Amino acid sequence: MAVILMLQPLEWTKYVYILFHPDYIPAPNTSDFYFGKMGLYLNSNSFIDYAIGNLQIGKMAAMFWSWENGRFFQAPALFMLGMLVGRKQLFVINTATSRFWKKVFLYSILLFVPLFILKTHLPDIISRKAELDRLSVIITSWSNVAFMAVLVSSFVQLYQKMKLNRLLSKLVPFGKMSLTNYIMQSVIGAFIYYQYGLGLFKYTGATYCLLIGISLFILQLLFCTWWLKTHKQGPLESIWHKATWFSFRK
Known part of the structure; x- marks a missing residue:
């Protein structure tokens, strides 16, 4: 399917x-x-x-x-x-999954390059x-799916290397609260750029937008790390979990 x-x-x-x-x-x-x-x-x-x-x-x-x-x-x-x-x-x-993601990386590059050229x-x-x-x-x-496969397979292979595993593991709290972060980014980003907020879309080019994005990501990562020290899930993840398993039974 x-x-x-x-x-x-x-x-x-x-x-x-x-x-x-x-x-x-x-x-x-x-x-x-x-x-x-x-x-x-x-x-x-x-x-x-x-x-x-x-x-x-x-x-x-x-x-x-x-x-x-x-x-x-x-x-x-x-x-x-x-x-x-x-x-x-x-x-x-x-070992088996490592071989699998290496194949995914190779095949996705072989697909992405001609697809991207054709699209262009x-x-x-x-x-x-x-x-x-x-x-x-x-x-x-x-083309987009092939490039997504390149990114995912690259990240998985980097994560499997012990030297990088410790560094990348620090991103785990951010991933565990992905729904909360997604909504938070939308709310904060809208306030930063839209006219009912700071209206910075008039003044920020690509470089400033990138710096704002990196700064927001770091702040969210710090918040996630702090939050998960005392909570099992993020606030919106917890609400979503309760709604998913909602029951009228006692």
Whole structure:
């Protein structure tokens, strides 16, 4: 199922249909309409305007963008692959898993390089926009997954080296509180950049954004390390756990 979804069957169906209908002109992306409307509240200084706008217009823009870019197929595929990796205990350190991740690293690089080159030069190869859009979604999806595999396999192999294991193990608290950190980053980042907060998007370029991101990561890591000394889970992880195993039984 994961492989079928990862192949992006819907996009291939659309692509084949476009090939057999030379006069077909697809409708504009629905997400573009909603992204255009987001400017109505992004210029506001009110948090309420942002909250209402994101829950209505922003959420629709994100949902349609995910549909138009193959994420509705890619996300469950990655979920199932992750489930299989967990079932087979491929993150457990031993000789067999070490060989596995070395193969993943090699094969993913061999896949990523040509896919990335193809993605970059696809507009030079295909002139018809309808065909280009569909193939771009497919190739970009595969390229991103291949690069993700490069990153994951690299990190796993580095983690298995004892000298680096001690250093990388210090990141464990951050991973154990990933949901809390994800939401925390969104809240703090929105306050830093949006106009209802500090509005720094006007002044910070790529370098300052990188420094802000690194600083926020360090602060979160310190918070996670402190929190887990007295708690089994992060605050949002604990709420999610209780909601998952909610029961009316005594």
